[in-house]
Amino acid sequence: NAGVMQNPRHLVRRRGQEARLRCSPMKGHSHVYWYRQLPEEGLKFMVYLQKENIIDESGMPKERFSAEFPKEGPSILRIQQVVRGDSAAYFCASSPGTTSYGYTFGSGTRLTVV
């Protein structure tokens, strides 16, 4: 089991470009969570998805950010028209269910906007 796979590990985008971050959950895990970590700050929840459904997007900015977890393929976090303030580490986690299960995190994607 390869664990939670995130790619790319590092991503550099110019202001105004689009950033696409991918996350493949652990085998057998149908719950995916995206978190953002700003320098010297804690991890902040962004969005929680199950296959083809967004369950909770309360932590995701209303504009420019979107997420999906299609029936086939990885979960995608998409940031349109990136700005310098979007520079951060973005982590994906997966779990097989809720409440009793711990989360397994990927290694993250470090986005730098120049």
Place this chain on the structure above:
Amino acid sequence: KQEVTQIPAALSVPEGENLVLNCSFTDSAIYNLQWFRQDPGKGLTSLLLIQSSQREQTSGRLNASLDKSSGRSTLYIAASQPGDSATYLCAVVSSGNTPLVFGKGTRLSVIA
């Protein structure tokens, strides 16, 4: 709204010392609590998961306790080593569909 606080924010100890990291949470109605380790520039490694019905969990030199009624957890590290240097994060799940809420972490340095 659940809030998680970790004290101290940073800790420096000599090698071999036993140490305790503290975590508190405002809403005691949790399902589970998880301790993670994060090395600089890296992802999160899960250390211990404690269900709400449990009082403690142990893994090697690590022991985590949970007092749900008082909203506290501690992570005890025995015989610390330089390789234990990292940021330790505490996080809780408050309800079935509520995502994990994190504290800001304790940055540990173990000096050889």
